[in-house]
Amino acid sequence: xxxxxxxxxxxxxxxxxxxxxxxxxxxxxxxxxxxxxxxxxxxxxxxxxxxxxxxxxxxxxxxxxxxxxxxxxxxxxxxxxxxxxxxxxxxxxxxxxxxxxxxxxxxxxxxxxxxxxxxxxxxxxxxxxxxxxxxxxxxxxxxxxxxxxxxxxxxxxxxxxxxxxxxxxxxxxxxxxxxxxxxxxxxxxxxxxxxxxxxxxxxxxxxxxxxxxxxxxxxxxxxxxxxxxxxx
Amino acid sequence: xxxxxxxxxxxxxxxxxxxxxxxxxxxxxxxxxxxxxxxxxxxxxxxxxxxxxxxxxxxxxxxxxxxxxxxxxxxxxxxxxxxxxxxxxxxxxxxxxxxxxxxxxxxxxxxxxxxxxxxxxxxxxxxxxxxxxxxxxxxxxxxxxxxxxxxxxxxxxxxxxxxxxxxxxxxxxxxxxxxxxxxxxxxxxxxxxxxxxxxxxxxxxxxxxxxxxxxxxxxxxxxxxxxxxxx
Numbered sequence: 001x002x003x004x005x006x007x008x009x010x011x012x013x014x015x016x017x018x019x020x021x022x023x024x025x026x027x028x029x030x031x032x033x034x035x036x037x038x039x040x041x042x043x044x045x046x047x048x049x050x051x052x053x054x055x056x057x058x059x060x061x062x063x064x065x066x067x068x069x070x071x072x073x074x075x076x077x078x079x080x081x082x083x084x085x086x087x088x089x090x091x092x093x094x095x096x097x098x099x100x101x102x103x104x105x106x107x108x109x110x111x112x113x114x115x116x117x118x119x120x121x122x123x124x125x126x127x128x129x130x131x132x133x134x135x136x137x138x139x140x141x142x143x144x145x146x147x148x149x150x151x152x153x154x155x156x157x158x159x160x161x162x163x164x165x166x167x168x169x170x171x172x173x174x175x176x177x178x179x180x181x182x183x184x185x186x187x188x189x190x191x192x193x194x195x196x197x198x199x200x201x202x203x204x205x206x207x208x209x210x211x212x213x214x215x216x217x218x219x220x221x222x223x224x225x226x227x228x229x230x231x232x
Numbered sequence: 233x234x235x236x237x238x239x240x241x242x243x244x245x246x247x248x249x250x251x252x253x254x255x256x257x258x259x260x261x262x263x264x265x266x267x268x269x270x271x272x273x274x275x276x277x278x279x280x281x282x283x284x285x286x287x288x289x290x291x292x293x294x295x296x297x298x299x300x301x302x303x304x305x306x307x308x309x310x311x312x313x314x315x316x317x318x319x320x321x322x323x324x325x326x327x328x329x330x331x332x333x334x335x336x337x338x339x340x341x342x343x344x345x346x347x348x349x350x351x352x353x354x355x356x357x358x359x360x361x362x363x364x365x366x367x368x369x370x371x372x373x374x375x376x377x378x379x380x381x382x383x384x385x386x387x388x389x390x391x392x393x394x395x396x397x398x399x400x401x402x403x404x405x406x407x408x409x410x411x412x413x414x415x416x417x418x419x420x421x422x423x424x425x426x427x428x429x430x431x432x433x434x435x436x437x438x439x440x441x442x443x444x445x446x447x448x449x450x451x452x453x454x455x456x457x458x459x460x461x462x463x
Contacts, residue, residue, distance in 0.1 A: 214434030
């Protein structure tokens with residue numbers, strides 16, 4: 001093996017931030033924009049993609065000796081399609097509501113450029129262990145990317161996170177603390193002003209997805225440039 | 233006439249209201265990658281429209297005759313092999329694999345056609361044509377066809393499927409050409425360094441998506457207008 005080939009552990013850590021599939025490689029944009037309206041669908045999609053990526057990596061790595069050069073993309077795509085069918089049917093069977101929410105984006109994992117590119121670049125040339133490490137790293141990176149975008153969109157767009165109403169929860173806690181403090185100090189009744197979180201409706205609509213991803217890409221790029229300039 | 237109204241609704245919906253790129257987020261990768269110059273963007277849009285039409289045609293035929301629940305061909309094979317005729321034969325679990333084959337075949341066919349009849353166009357496309365295979369938009373069109381053929385009460389005919397596909401392709405072409413025009417202008421602007429490239433492209437796409445949101449409700453207006461015209 002040539003000396004500059006990354007090891008399994010290096011590949012795993014690489015996939016999380018340095019070569020993050022969404023923020024650095026700009027792959028897999030379709031599900032990133034589509035399902036990140038809330039955290040729950042985003043994490044389900046990340047889990048489904050992780051399952052398909054790992055399984056496809058393992059299978060492609062096992063059959064890498066048998067691949068003909070001009071048919072390999074078709075073989076990758078068929079393998080991925082099989083596992084996506086499994087994931088889609090399992091999701092429809094055990095999490096039916098979530099399957100309806102995710103809609104056509106689970107079968108669209110088949111044409112997720114991330115999985116095909118990982119099969120092409122890594123799994124078809126490396127052993128099973130390295131392929132698994134690469135798959136795990138990329139899945140974690142993808143989940144991180146989806147989670148960051150979904151958090152922003154859900155918190156700003158509906159005031160919830162994983163369905164938990166953050167603002168009203170914090171408001172209730174603050175009210176309780178205020179009531180407790182005023183009782184101790186004997187100051188009578190004081191109340192917090194009646195404020196509510198106004199949902200930023202645009203965040204759960206398509207333009208919000210584009211804007212959030214664009215701004216987050218800019219933020220990641222900015223941090224990367226600062227680190228590079230600090231490292232020089 | 234009812235059919236014409238439904239077809240216009242499907243077409244306008246696929247092209248403008250539920251634009252494939254700006255509403256359903258399919259085909260975003262070529263949308264960001266190829267929209268640097270207007271002529272390449274328009275060429276890519278036309279190629280995608282061509283491929284999507286052929287893929288929709290083939291996938292409708294396969295889904296209608298083989299894959300949907302109660303399809304004629306598997307039912308005949310089933311009864312010929314002595315199976316009970318009260319069973320609904322449903323091969324739809326093979327749908328995704330079938331669609332991948334259909335899309336690969338369509339791209340191959342379009343590539344051969346363009347290479348034979350439009351050589352300079354083929355040269356300018358370069359590596360784009362095989363990239364269309366992984367274009368989400370084409371698989372998405374097939375999935376819409378599959379969804380509308382599952383329910384036996386609202387079975388989509390071939391004309392519905394082709395209108396949706398061509399409408400989707402036209403919408404994609406419209407979005408990508410608009411984006412290319414804007415990005416050509418952006419090249420001469422002073423974009424902050426972290427946002428240069430994909431960042432500002434996505435923000436522009438967001439504003440474009442906001443603009444396209446203004447088309448909501450247009451199909452009802454068209455339906456009313458046609459109904460009034462026909463009275």
